[in-house]
Amino acid sequence: MVTVTTPLKAESRDLNFIYNGGIHALKGINMPLYEKKITALIGPSGCGKSTFLRCFNRMHDLYPGNKYQGQIVMHPDNTNVLDAGVDPIEVRMRISMVFQKPNPFPKSIYENVAYGLRVRGERNKRIIDDKVEEALKGAAIWDEVKDRLHDLAFNLSGGQQQRLCIARALATDPEIMLFDEPTSALDPIATANIEELMTELRDKLTILVVTHNMQQAARISDYTAYMYLGEMVEYGDTDRIFTNPTRKETEDYITGKFG
Amino acid sequence: MNTEASTLKDLDAVRSMIKRHKLNDYLFGAVGLSFIILILLTLLVLFIDLIMDGYPKLMSWDFFSSFPSRRAANAGLLSALVGSALVMIITFVSAVPMGVAAAIYLEEYAKKNWLSEVIEVNVTNLAAVPSIIYGLLALGLFVYILDFGTSILTAGLTLGLLILPVVIVATREAIRGIPVAIREAAYAVGATKWQVVSQHVVRYATGGILTGVIIGMARAIGETAPVITIGALTFIAFLPPSPVTTSAPFLNFDWLWSGFTVLPIQMFSWLSRPGADFHVNAAAAGAVIIVVTLLMNGIAIKMRYNIRKKIKWQ
Ligand SMILES: Nc1ncnc2c1ncn2[C@@H]1O[C@H](COP(=O)(O)OP(=O)(O)OP(=O)(O)O)[C@@H](O)[C@H]1O
Ligand SMILES: [Mg+2]
Numbered sequence: 001m002v003t004v005t006t007p008l009k010a011e012s013r014d015l016n017f018i019y020n021g022g023i024h025a026l027k028g029i030n031m032p033l034y035e036k037k038i039t040a041l042i043g044p045s046g047c048g049k050s051t052f053l054r055c056f057n058r059m060h061d062l063y064p065g066n067k068y069q070g071q072i073v074m075h076p077d078n079t080n081v082l083d084a085g086v087d088p089i090e091v092r093m094r095i096s097m098v099f100q101k102p103n104p105f106p107k108s109i110y111e112n113v114a115y116g117l118r119v120r121g122e123r124n125k126r127i128i129d130d131k132v133e134e135a136l137k138g139a140a141i142w143d144e145v146k147d148r149l150h151d152l153a154f155n156l157s158g159g160q161q162q163r164l165c166i167a168r169a170l171a172t173d174p175e176i177m178l179f180d181e182p183t184s185a186l187d188p189i190a191t192a193n194i195e196e197l198m199t200e201l202r203d204k205l206t207i208l209v210v211t212h213n214m215q216q217a218a219r220i221s222d223y224t225a226y227m228y229l230g231e232m233v234e235y236g237d238t239d240r241i242f243t244n245p246t247r248k249e250t251e252d253y254i255t256g257k258f259g
Numbered sequence: 260m261n262t263e264a265s266t267l268k269d270l271d272a273v274r275s276m277i278k279r280h281k282l283n284d285y286l287f288g289a290v291g292l293s294f295i296i297l298i299l300l301t302l303l304v305l306f307i308d309l310i311m312d313g314y315p316k317l318m319s320w321d322f323f324s325s326f327p328s329r330r331a332a333n334a335g336l337l338s339a340l341v342g343s344a345l346v347m348i349i350t351f352v353s354a355v356p357m358g359v360a361a362a363i364y365l366e367e368y369a370k371k372n373w374l375s376e377v378i379e380v381n382v383t384n385l386a387a388v389p390s391i392i393y394g395l396l397a398l399g400l401f402v403y404i405l406d407f408g409t410s411i412l413t414a415g416l417t418l419g420l421l422i423l424p425v426v427i428v429a430t431r432e433a434i435r436g437i438p439v440a441i442r443e444a445a446y447a448v449g450a451t452k453w454q455v456v457s458q459h460v461v462r463y464a465t466g467g468i469l470t471g472v473i474i475g476m477a478r479a480i481g482e483t484a485p486v487i488t489i490g491a492l493t494f495i496a497f498l499p500p501s502p503v504t505t506s507a508p509f510l511n512f513d514w515l516w517s518g519f520t521v522l523p524i525q526m527f528s529w530l531s532r533p534g535a536d537f538h539v540n541a542a543a544a545g546a547v548i549i550v551v552t553l554l555m556n557g558i559a560i561k562m563r564y565n566i567r568k569k570i571k572w573q
């Protein structure tokens with residue numbers, strides 16, 4: 001019933017993806033992405049979660065020979081982000097990404113967050129200052145770094161670095177944010193911080209998150225998709241997937257009988 | 260009881276096995292260390308020998324401020340020092356921008372196919388071509404075809420060509436050392452390839468690039484064969500026109516066309532004189548070359564250390 005009233009932000013339509021080596025990593029994926037909701041992707045290692053996530057911001061374009069088939073359509077403008085005529089840079093300006101391992105630039109904390117704005121041609125220092133502060137606050141790291149904005153980002157702890165990377169992805173006001181196992185390199189406290197952060201971000205934007213952690217998916221997501229061997233086995237409300245999955249494979253995976 | 264005794268015996272066996280295996284560590288450590296000491300000692304003895312032979316000259320300012328002369332007592336290094344410095348400027352200006360650009364192109368822009376493989380293998384092999392071959396090439400190209408004469412420009416370009424592969428290889432290595440994750444991070448916020456290259460890749464690779472450049476320059480400064488091949492003179496009793504002038508436009512490029520000599524050639528010419536008195540000069544010049552080279556390598560090491568300390572990939 002929730003799904004009926006929630007607008008779509010994006011949807012993948014019959015998406016296939018083939019790596020340059022010939023591996024057919026995604027097979028006919030159909031999945032909606034509802035606006036201002038968190039959708040979690042779960043599934044055993046190697047099933048194609050990262051591959052799917054990285055289609056959304058055309059990350060695969062960085063390496064020659066990778067092939068997309070099908071569509072990922074963004075709403076409300078109906079742009080197929082996989083269309084060869086759509087510039088991947090334009091897509092990345094609308095859809096930002098947080099990686100599995102924190103990957104700040106070897107620059108200052110401030111410059112890390114400001115970078116996306118600079119890439120977009122912003123030169124006004126006042127505007128950049130404001131945006132950096134807003135993004136750092138949005139990523140719940142402002143209080144920890146406000147006195148050391150010009151320190152090297154490498155001097156932060158792993159959890160702080162990951163929140164900095166979230167701030168960097170947030171500073172450019174993306175419509176969708178992709179997270180690829182954002183907490184797998186972090187301790188439980190840093191993980192809890194980031195989970196809380198993601199649920200707060202839901203007010204502003206649409207989130208697609210890959211996770212290996214069943215409890216995490218259950219805690220933070222509104223929708224869950226279970227993938228296996230490059231296929232979308234089951235998709236639905238998180239509550240339903242975790243309490244009453246229709247497919248046997250899904251049940252086996254979330255109860256830990258498999259995977 | 261029984262099991263305890265048997266595990267104890269096993270433990271003894273394990274310990275003696277570890278000991279035996281560790282013997283190899285000690286052996287290799289000892290052999291490696293003695294080789295290193297041998298090499299360093301040889302170099303040190305050579306260096307000290309040069310300094311002792313050239314001591315009287317090295318201690319006098321006149322040696323560094325005089326032109327060559329027919330009398331060993333008056334002969335100095337001035338024209339060779341100035342010549343080497345000016346030639347190095349041309350070498351730097353010609354090799355570094357081109358080498359760095361070529362490396363960036365090969366690494367970031369060129370499509371990976373058989374052609375780029377061929378180019379890659381060739382560039383690497385160019386670094387191993389004997390330097391006298393570069394001299395021959397330069398004699399044909401710069402001296403005869405382009406008619407640059409036996410000038411500072413010709414020598415600088417020749418040595419620039421010589422170190423170009425070194426710069427290219429070092430730059431590519433440095434670029435490859437930048438983690439994929441950092442590139443992807445930059446692309447993911449919407450950077451173009453040029454932004455990624457100029458604002459990230461080249462910046463973070465600067466330490467490695469500079470190290471390669473300095474090591475290449477240190478090699479160039481000691482090169483003799485190609486400079487002799489292009490016809491450099493050994494007896495230069497004048498300085499090239501000054502690059503800076505007191506009147507506008509304050510820069511003067513006449514020095515590019517000037518005759519010149521460089522440190523190793525000066526040393527070579529003194530060395531080939533009969534009579535021991537000139538050999539003192541040669542030894543002193545040799546010591547100067549070694550000091551300059553060591554200094555350049557020292558700077559390269561220090562730079563790399565500083566940058567590594569600042570940019571440490573986790
Ligand atoms: N760069 C690549 N080139 C070729 N094949 C790849 C590449 N990256 C991944 N694959 C293959 O694609 C399939 C899906 O991999 P993917 O990384 O998407 O899995 P994943 O679900 O994210 O796994 P994990 O949970 O371990 O991160 C795997 O079979 C993998 O071997
Ligand atoms: Mg993955």
